[in-house]
Amino acid sequence: MRMRPTLSWTPVGDLPPATTDTAPVADALRAGGVLVLSGAGISTESGIPDYRGEGGSLSRHTPMTYQEFTASVGARRRYWARSHLGWRTFGRALPNAGHRAVAAFGRHGLLSGVITQNVDGLHRAAGSEGVVELHGGLDRVVCLSCGTFSPRGELAARLEEANPGFDPVAAGVNPDGDADLTDEQVAGFRVLPCTLCGGILKPDVVFFGENVPPQRVEHCRTLVRAASSLLVLGSSLTVMSGLRFVRQTAEAGTPVLIVNLAPTRGDRHALTRVALPLGSALTTVADGLGVSVDGRTAA
Structure with a gap:
């Protein structure tokens, strides 16, 4: 229930090539101060469909x-x-490996915050604290x-x-x-x-045609200004409510990293786009950082 997009977005022109290398994401998290911006794609592994992509609603x-x-x-x-x-x-619906990994990164002090475009409450259910639910909660x-x-x-x-x-x-x-x-x-x-x-x-x-409360938007902008990097997880960034934070980050010279299977509207602003399923990608990153997910300790 987001602001209605006036046009469906399709890639135009040359975009940075996607990769399956998660090392840049691990490097950003290792440095700390990462702000997560998540979209519907992080919840598909919990049985909640995406708006876009193959079979999108x-x-x-x-x-x-x-x-x-x-x-x-x-x-x-x-x-x-x-x-x-x-x-x-x-x-x-229950949190999946992606939600649990984000919560684990937060517990280990690697994140400066989490902003989600989702209304499913799964970041909170996974244990992430201080989540900003941009479009509210069902x-x-x-x-x-x-x-x-x-x-x-x-x-x-x-x-x-x-x-x-x-x-x-x-x-x-x-x-x-x-x-x-x-x-x-x-x-x-x-x-x-x-x-x-x-x-x-x-x-x-927030329904389509309804505005995100201004104070919530400004809080998100404050989080963006304070972040060392922005990590976009599972969002096509088609709708301006999320894309504006990517643009703000890029304009400030702060790194943007994206994990999303399909191209996004923010790819041209990103240091990298990792084209892997979120659960496996974030679990791989957690393992490489020695971050405990679900109570298990990475080797």
């Missing part, structure tokens, strides 16, 4: 905009029915009238009670936790209001 699914959600009762019914079903799968709900926050689990239990027997078969689950359902499948789904004021409930995430 944008090929079949257009996320709801903030304007649609706030303007239409029918749109909110469609959103909450799909999101409620998706939460049953999404809420059970495990929280906010009332648009009174501003009260509440756990997603509480709303999920209420929705289960209000919609007995709701168990349609979805075509898939998307990176925003939204299941692919037809209009017929969501018809009759009961949407619930805020228990305190009766207002409209919304997941605490």
Whole structure:
């Protein structure tokens, strides 16, 4: 649920060639002060699909905009029915080797911070501290009238009670936790209001067409200014909300390193792009640094 890209990005012109050499990433981490910027690609090994790349959900699914959600009762019914079903799968996702490696780097004092474009909460679940969730988190709900926050689990239990027997078969689950359902499948789904004021409930995430809170953006810019290097993990950087930090880093003369299988919009700003699956790449780096992941000590 990010700001809607106006165009899909495809590489134009010569970009730096990709590599499978993780040594530059290890060198940056060894020096310390690394700021991580992660995207949907780090969560694919947890069973959460990417927006782009092979089989990416944008090929079949257009996320709801903030304007649609706030303007239409029918749109909110469609959103909450799909999101409620998706939460049953999404809420059970577990951190993978990539998330655990990032948490281990943090425990060993190699990172200056973690910014994620994801709304899945898996960096926090893996043990990373002080994670800046650029687009919010699906495990929280906010009332648009009174501003009260509440756990997603509480709303999920209420929705289960209000919609007995709701168990349609979805075509898939998307990176925003939204299941692919037809209009017929969501018809009759009961949407619930805020228990305190009766207002409209919304997941605490930034929808397409909605802006990231300015204070959050400025906090990220501060982290970028303080970093010794920026390590991008699993992001195509197609959307400006993440690309702007890569550009800020490069303009300051600070190294940018990317681990992503496919070319990204930030490749021309990067010292290197490592084209390897994130879990294996980061585990290899951890082993080479002697960093303990999952309680095991690297040889």
